[in-house]
Amino acid sequence: MKQLKEILLNIRKLASAESVLHWDMETYMPEGGGAFRGDVMAYLSLLTHQMATGAPLRDALARHIDPETGELVNITLNDDEKRIVQLTRKDLQKQLVLPDAFVEEMSKHVSATQQVWTKARKNNDFAAFAPYLEKMIELKKREADYYGYEDKPYDALLDGFEPGMTTDRIAALFGELKPRLVGLVDRITAAPPIDDRPLRQTFDTQEQWKFGMGIAKAIGLDMTRARQDMSAHPFTTGFHPDDVRITTRLDETMLLSGLFxxxxxxxxxMYEQGLPKAHFGTPLCEAASFGIHESQSRLWENVIGRSKAFWEYALPVLKTHFPQLQDVDLADWYRMINIVKPSLIRVEADEVTYSLHIMLRFDIESRMMNEGLKVADLPEIWNAKIKDYFGIVPKNDAEGVLQDVHWSFGGIGYFPSYAMGNLYGAQIMNTAEKDIPAFWDKVRSGDFSALKHWLNEKVHARGRYYDPEALIKVISGAPLSAEPFMDYLEKKYSEIYRL
Amino acid sequence: MKQLKEILLNIRKLASAESVLHWDMETYMPEGGGAFRGDVMAYLSLLTHQMATGAPLRDALARHIDPETGELVNITLNDDEKRIVQLTRKDLQKQLVLPDAFVEEMSKHVSATQQVWTKARKNNDFAAFAPYLEKMIELKKREADYYGYEDKPYDALLDGFEPGMTTDRIAALFGELKPRLVGLVDRITAAPPIDDRPLRQTFDTQEQWKFGMGIAKAIGLDMTRARQDMSAHPFTTGFHPDDVRITTRLDETMLLSGLFxxxxxxxxxMYEQGLPKAHFGTPLCEAASFGIHESQSRLWENVIGRSKAFWEYALPVLKTHFPQLQDVDLADWYRMINIVKPSLIRVEADEVTYSLHIMLRFDIESRMMNEGLKVADLPEIWNAKIKDYFGIVPKNDAEGVLQDVHWSFGGIGYFPSYAMGNLYGAQIMNTAEKDIPAFWDKVRSGDFSALKHWLNEKVHARGRYYDPEALIKVISGAPLSAEPFMDYLEKKYSEIYRL
Known part of the structure; x- marks a missing residue:
């Protein structure tokens, strides 16, 4: 195992270097640096790919697991080691099954499609984008065939984001979710609107920065192993559990946006910081899935950060930064930071409507991949569904079917992870509330350490040891379900909107 | 040549990635990131070394130049290409002649010595450092033997910093310099001291930052291809001519330190930005030497930045940032930013005394390498020379022979480049003043573009095409001499100190 781990660690070093270069590109790099930076990152990426598929890794791995059958051949491995060789084989196979010519064709098509999409969205011209998306789906079907799948082609892609998830499983979960969610949105839309005038002021961005940093530290981000900077789009990147970077953007007219x-x-x-360092370099020191990662961000942002208990602690602190909010009381504040408003744009959606945006995309993606849904029909289907869910209709495709970047870079199968994060998060929080004594009292007093340590133990330290559904079951003792999430939403928003 | 250039460019990509990681380490990296960052940088460095000495490069190179004799075998090369293959062969040979076992021994000894030096300086304990320095000199002599030299062992090391320079050549230049320099320092020390009370105030660091950035832009640093950040020790690093980073440190009690x-x-x-981009990846798009690099920093800092003409333009600007300086007049300001004060510490030395600090180190280094000077005798020699040059004596070795980091990392032969930078710079500026019409009038009006473009053409764009002495001769039409530097100093300081 020593040799295998050494090769994996070297691969991780190159990937980590590339991440630093990417972080710098998004935060500090002067304009002029872009062209060469792209070349350097592409070269590091090539070297990483070569090492991750090269003979030394394959030979070292074959001493532990049969590359063809996946059967373990080294009987002395412990459970961690078994999982390491199984995941390494899985990751390796995914790279090996794609012929070089296909990878090149895909890479060229992604480049072209991203350019076309950028222009198409700007010009609100779906017809220009359509043939590129059609070709993309065709390539993605071929990719799915290379990977192989038991039931449906889309399953092969989903597995890259939520290992083990299938079209049917997600459809079942979303099927549970949809009627209750649409019903809740309907009741909320019928309720009297919430007054948010206190938020419609300008808020000094330096004070926003200080408050945000204070909250990040308070909830448990270890700033000796992390830092925050500014970028056009907020993101998190981890070079190592001891060096994690987050970014934010601040706008003096949007207090909540920067804070949340x-x-x-x-x-x-905190997920990245909590991954099991002892396994760094191996797949065990990676996140369980995109959706589990998203569960960690969303539970802190929404379940904690938009709770009344949190603001019992945080509102007085906020008022020291912004005396202009002196007269706002907790009950009103709690309502105005939880306003639900059906909107056309996914990235602007609130906690309640967000999942509906995802379901729409899941429905379209899965049908394109599995059932031959025609790209030409997308705008019509999109607009009909938005009308159905929210009672509003996009003025044009730029604020409809063209709004997201994901399809243009080939990220088919990515969207569901966002909504899965909500489901995972609610089920995890349900368990945490039972496990941690006086949980909400702790939150009210600004003590988040119990939750952080609980998540460290139950989620973070387990890295990629379990696939996401198995992880949720191990943590909560129950199969994954949409119920905890819907129960949470209905309870919370019934109070807020006095339904 | 295409294949050779491609390999060289790939090597440069890895080296550039390592530079970004180093820059991040010195500017933004959280404390926790240090351990793994060291591993990543070491691994990139190893990969770079492997590529820079590997068979693909050697084979590609051998098609153009005989690796043994250095004779060109491809007769179709143009002058640039000839120089590229010659320099590539030279750089390659330097890496190939060192046996792996020697490189490993040196690397271990450097690690150990740096730790010992840090402690020894702190505890003012030269005896603890002495055996490590002895071993270092022994290793450096072996290194010199591996490289080979015509006359003296130290020459082989000097060539790594100032290609073509020898012990004798530098001794001759420093011999010209020394009597005039010591005489000037004597006359200055005897003159009445300059009143610098206006500098002994506190200056807001944000205003210092703004003023400094304004000056950087004014003198010609292209900020679309550069940026400035804060670090513990100021440095410059170039990832590519289009992405150059500088750092500074600011202290509210030291206005001049941050600015200069x-x-x-x-x-x-500006040197890095002006290197010939078309040759990027090849040795032609590198600096001519450490000393030529230093000539560029020192001529802007001292010859321009500490001139009266510069402050005719800059003092009114400075006053808008610091109204507390409102009553300072130009003549007084000019004198107080040019105070000469013999001191024990090299890095705090002024423009006049600095070169004497270097000569002392050159004398000791060259005698250790060439004449068997005993390490045990260093403190005594050091203190005697300092007394001779400046009339002061270190209280202890921490402010004497132990003050510099260079010997501990094996940088024997590095020091002379600092003083050579002064000589190169003065001779370059001499020529610039003649070539550029109404030169000082332009400076007085805040127009630095003529000088910047002149340096772009005469120095920067030539990259590493010439060895430093040849470059100076091509630019100035005369052999390198200490005279321009001494003439400049004597004229400037006779006025300032009214000698």
Missing amino acids: STIHESGHA | STIHESGHA
Whole structure:
């Protein structure tokens, strides 16, 4: 195992270097640096790929697991080691089954499609984008065939984001979710609107920064092993559990946006900091899935950060930064930070409507991949569904079917992870509330350490040892379900909107 | 040549990635990131070394130049290409002649020596450091033997910093310099001291930052291809001519320190930005030498930045940032930013005394390498020379022979480049003053573009095409001499100190 781990660690060093270069590109790099930076990152990426598929790794791995059958051939491995060789084989196979010519064709098509999409969205021109998306789906079907799948082609792609998830499983979960969610949105839309005038002021960005940093530290982000910077789009990246970076953006007219982005990214970053360092370099020191990662950011942002208990602690602190909020009381504040408003744009959606945006995309993606849904029909289907869910209709495709970048870079199968994060998060929080004595009292007093340590133990330290559904079952003792999430939403928003 | 250039460019990509990681380490990296960062950088460094000495490069090179004799075998090369293959062969040979066992021994000894030096300086314990320095000199003599030399062992090391320079050549230049320099210092020390009370105030660091950035831009640093950040020790690093980073440190009690550091590093950075991009990846797009690099920083910092003409333009600007300086007049300001004060510490030395600190180190280094000077005798020799040059004596070895980090990392032969930078810079500026019409009038009006473009053409764009002495001769039409530097100093300081 020593040799295998050494090769994996070297691969991780190169990937980590590339991440630093990417972080710098998004935060500090002067404009002029872009062209060469792209070349350097592409070269590091090539070297990483070569090492991750090269003979030394394959030979070292074959001493422990049969590359063809996946059967373990080294009988002395402990459970961690078994999982390491199984995941390494899985990751390796995914790279090996794609012929070089296909990888090159895909890479060229992604480049072209991203450019076309950028222009198409700007010009609100779906017709220009359509042939590129059609070709993308065709390539993605071929990719799915290379990977192989038991039931449906889309399953092969989902596995890259949520290992073990299938079209049917997600459809079942979303099927549970949808009627209750649509019903809740309907009741909320019918309720009297919440007054948010106190938020419609300008808020000094330096004070926003200080408050946000204070909250990040308070909830448990270890700043000796992390830092925050500014970037155009907030993100989290981990070079190692001891060096994690988050970014935010601040706008003096949008207090909540910057604040909740910092809490969201801190949730991601605490996951990265809590991964099992002893296994660094191996797949065990990686996140369980995109959706589990998203569960960590969303539970801190929404379940904690938008709770009344949290603001019992945080509102007085906020008022020291912004005396202009002196007269706002907790009950009103709690309502206005939880306003639900059906909107056309996914990234602007609130905690309640967000999952509906995802379901729409899941429905379209899965049908394109599995059932031959025609790209030409997308705008019509999109607009009909939005009308159905929210009672509003996009003025044009730019604020409809063209709004997201994901399809243009080939990220088919990515969207469901966002909504899965909500489901995972609610089920995890349900268990945490039972496990941690006087949980909400602790939150009210600004003590988040019990939750952080609980998550460290139950989620973070387990890295990629379990696939996401298995992880949720181990943590909560129950199969994954949409119920905890819906129960949480209905309870919370019935109070807020006095339904 | 295409294949050779491609390999060289790939090597440069890895080296550039390592530079980004180093920059991040010195500027933003959280404390926790240090351990793994060291591992990543060491691994990138190893990969770079492997590529820079590997068969693909050697084979590609051998098609153009005989690796043994250095004779060109491809007769179709143009002058640039000839120089590229010659320099590549030279750099390659330097790596190939060192046996792996020697490289490992040196690397271990450097690690150990750096730790010992840090402690020894702190505890003022030369005896603890002495055996490590002895071993270092022994290793450096072996290194010199591996490289080979015509006359003296120290020459082989000097060539790594100032290609073509020898012990005798530098001794001759320093011999010219020394009597005039010591005489000037004597006359200055005897003159009445300059009143610098206006500098003994506190200066807001944010305003210092703004002023410094303004000056960097004014003298010609292209901020679309550069940026400045804070670090413990100011430095410049170039990832590519289009992405250059400088750092500074600011202290509210030391206005001049932060300002002149920004100008100094901007001089380095403009050199990096001006290197011939078309040759990027090849040795032609590298600096001619450490000393030529230092000439660029020092001429902007001292010859321009500490001139009266410069402050005719800059003092009114400075006053808008610091109204507390409102009553300072130009003549007084000019005198107080040029105070000469013999001191024990090299890095705190002024423009006049600095070169004497270097000569002392050159004398000791060259005698250790060439004449068997005993390490045990160093403190005594050091203190006697300092007394001779400045009339003061270190209280202890921490402010004497133990003060510099260079010997501990094996940088024997590095020091002379600092003083050579002064000589190169003065001779370059001499020529610039003649070539550029109404030169000082331009400076007085805040127009630095003529000088910047002149340096771009005469120095920067030539990259490593010439060895340093040849470069100076091509630029100035005369052999390198200490005279321009001494003439400049004597004229400037006779006025300032009214000698």
